[in-house]
Amino acid sequence: MNEDNLSSQVRIGIDTGGTFTDYVIVTNGHISAWKTPTTPADPSEGIIFGFNEIMEKHHFQKNDVEVIVHGTTIGTNAFLEDKCPPIAFLTTKGFKDIVEIGRQQRSELYNLKFNQKYPINFQKDVLYEVEERVDRNGKIVKSLDLRSLENSLQMFESKSVKNLAISFLFSFLNIEHEKRVAEYFSEKGYNVFTSHEISPQIKEYERAVTTIVNAKVSPVVNSYLSRLKSKLVNLGVESPLLIMQSNTGMADVVSIGKSGIQTLYSGLAGGVLAAADSLKHLNRTHLVSLDIGGTSTDVAALIKGPIVLRSREFRGFPLVASMVDVETIGSGGGSIADFKDGLLSVGPESQGANPGPACYSLGGDKVTLTDANLYLGYVHQDNFAGSLNIDKNKATLQLNNLLNEIKSSPFPLEIVTVDELALSIRKILNNNIANAIRVVTIQRGLDPRDFALLGFGGAGPLQAWEIAQELEMDGVIIPPFPGVWSAFGLVCSDIKHEHTQSYLQTKDEVDFTEMNEKLKVIEENLKKVLTSEEVGSEDQSFDYFLDMRYVGQSDFLTLLVTFPIDRNQLESVTEKFHLLHNQNYSWFDKELIVEIVNLSVRGVGKVPRIEFTRLAKGSENPPEDAIKTNRSVNFDGEWTDIPVYDKQKLLSGNVLGGPCIIDQLDTTTVIPPSVIGRINSLGYIIMEERK
Known part of the structure; x- marks a missing residue:
């Protein structure tokens, strides 16, 4: 994007969650x-409903929106x-069972009732074998006969299939057969997704699954984005619509289409x-992000x-695509x-946006975390977003119903009051989230004590301190x-695209001219994509990876390199590989032969950074008018009357002693006893x- 297009007027980030947008x-x-x-x-x-609200609330016009x-x-x-439209999976004859055989691994080895998940729905999807064969060197050993595909048309029509996933053996070395089959079906009106475009890498099972999942998801995404774009245009908003990708970069709707x-x-x-x-704002190197929304964390x-x-x-399916390392669990407001x-x-299980928690007055009859927090005083009915009719009495009623159910059980718990029940709900959810953080830290060889916890989302600031403790x-x-911190992340991201190409060569057999030519071709293709998205050449940058x-190993490690690559650099990168291997697996062996599996290039289109407006300087004592009210809140079983601050009236340098609460439009922050907030x-x- 041209800087002039993004630095002036209005940039909008929209993050659709399970409960709130x-x-x-x-x-x-x-x-x-x-x-x-x-x-x-x-x-x-x-989204359109909210768009009308923010235009009225923040006083901007439709043509003010730049992106x-x-x-x-x-x-x-x-x-x-499993609400994707039916697809057909086309593969080399004799290999259609690959989606069932997989890697012959069970994720729950000792579960006798374990049900294996498959990327294909065998009831509505179609498996079709194509007579063709390419060998491991990329040589065609059995030519493709397009006439053999005619029998598939009636089969696809009977299953209402319009989307095809094509993954042939060794197509990452020779794309001819996949390309010809794709052209054949495209001419007949099918939406075709090929493995050589989505994931041209070794490992036939992973490549097939990646292509299948892409073929299932893409039509759904395209249909949704088409509706959204059309509604925005009807509203009079014709600014570019960019989509956040799993690799933490933006892309336009056209690029997302395939x-x-x-x-x-x-x-x-x-x-x-x-x-x-x-991290940049705080000059830190280590953070754990904690995003607690309405349905998940x-x-x-x-x-x-x-x-x-x-x-x-x-969700149990191996995908060969760049994706952020994040753990999600079903714990939310x-x-x-x-x-x-x-x-x-x-x-x-979650109540979602409708009917939502019992306190939403939308017919919900189940107790949720939000109901518990409302009862305990952590949140107040006047500080909810979305013009909801919040009723604390309904939350209290359902808490009492759940307590009576516990008391009447043959296996009652040592919970005798509503206070204890509400506090227990908080503790259980906090423990679930703490276990998720252990996955992204301890199970990755990281010590959570080296990290601060960044709490956000609607419920993150309410729970963060207890989880961190x-x-x-x-x-x-x-x-x-x-x-709305996730939505902020959308507007401060860059445009990113990445492409990977298999390149199976041992370190000592590398042809550097060939390797650099392949990297250059990938770079040129990425340049075309970035240019089509209006990224000027001065804002384009590229990173290269091996x-x-x-x-003899199955998995690989990724190392950053400088283009062009020569023998001296490759030797230096090999030394880094040994060190990285030792860091990840606690062993290395310089006597073993190292091979290069893939070449990758990442193209980045730089977007101007957002500079925050800094707060006015104040003393340690917050302004007197920053206290909006006092509220009775339950900490560890004791009800305490504590101040509630208005975040908008706090100044830089203010120090708030707990227990206290900070209210703002988008959420509530709890500062417990014996804690201070600067x-x-x-x-x-x-x-x-x-x-």
Whole structure:
């Protein structure tokens, strides 16, 4: 994007969650926030409703909008709920069972009732074998006969198949057969997705699964984005619509059209990117991002920036695509507290946006975390976003109903009051989230005590301190606009595209002319994509990577290189590979032969940074008019009358002693007893134990 197009007027980030749709509006460095309820049946409806609200609230016109960046989970939800349209998977004859055989691994080895998940729905999808064969050197050993494809047409029509996933053996070495089959079906009106375009890499199973998932998700994403774009145009908004990708970069709607798989972590990447900006704001190197929304919680460890994986599992399916390393669990403000078989659990089931928690007055009859927090005084009915009719009495009624159910059980718990029940709900959810943080830290060889916890999302600032205490983390930080911080991450991201090409050569057999030519071709293709998205050449940059492993290994490690590559650089990179291998696996062997598996290039289109308006300087004592009221809140079973501060009236340098609460439009922050919160010049709340 040209800088002139983004630095003036209005930049908008829209993050659609399970309960709320969050907006961040940036105008010449001034940042505003807004939230509206999500419309699950068609999220575009809620977005347009909210768009009208923010135009009226923040006094800008339709033609003032320069760019809209959107994070969405529409494709993710459709795949997880098996609501994608039917597809056909075309592969080399004799290999259609690859989607069932997989890697012959069971994720639950000792579960006798384990049900294996498959990327294909065998009831509605079609498996079709094509007579063709390419060998491991890329040589055609059995030619393709397009006439053999005619029999497939009637089969596809009978299953209402319009989307095809094509993955032939060794197509990453020779794309001719995939390309010809794709052209054949494209001419007949099918939407075709090929493995050589999506993931031209070794490992036939992973490549096939990646292509299949992409073929399932892309039509859903395309349909949704087409509706959204059309509604924006009808509204009179014709600014570019960019989509957040799983690799933490933006892309335009056209680029996303063939790679819907890159939206699987679209809704999660925004929060991680915002946390990366927080690293820069705070001059820190280690943070764990904690994004607690209405239906789920996302956590990620950041060391100098986001950790982006070149391949990862998505709900048990191995995908070969760049995706941010983030862990998601079903714990959020709408998570249901349930008592069954003598156990009290919170989540993963959620009340979502409709009917929502009991206190929403929309017919919800289940107790949720939000109901517990409202009862305990952590949140107040007058500080909810979305013009909801919040009723504390309804939350209290359902808490009493759940308590009576526990008391009447043959296996009652030692919970005798509503106070104890509400506090227990908080503790259970906090423990679930702490376990998720252990996954992205301890299970990755990282010590959570080296990280501060950045709490955001609608419920993050309410729960963050207790979670950090359980893990002995290095303090808690609340960003300036915690309730919409993920949406902020959308508008501060760059445009990114990445392409990987298999290149199987041992280190000593590398032809450097050939290697550099391949990297140059990838770079030129990425330049065309960035240019088509209006990124000027001066704002384009490229990073180059080698995937390396010891000969005989299955997995590889990725190392950054400088273009062009020569023998001296490769020797130096090999030494780094040995060190990285030791860091990851606790062993290395310089006597083993090292091979290069893949060549990769990442193209980045730089977007102007957002400069925060700094707060006015104040003393340690907050202004007297910053206290908006006092409220009775329950900490550890004791009700205490504490001050409630208005975040908008706090100044840089103010120190707030706990217990107290900070209210703002998008969320509420709880500072417990024996804790202080310092307000810095950018509006962050730095929480630490009182000394």
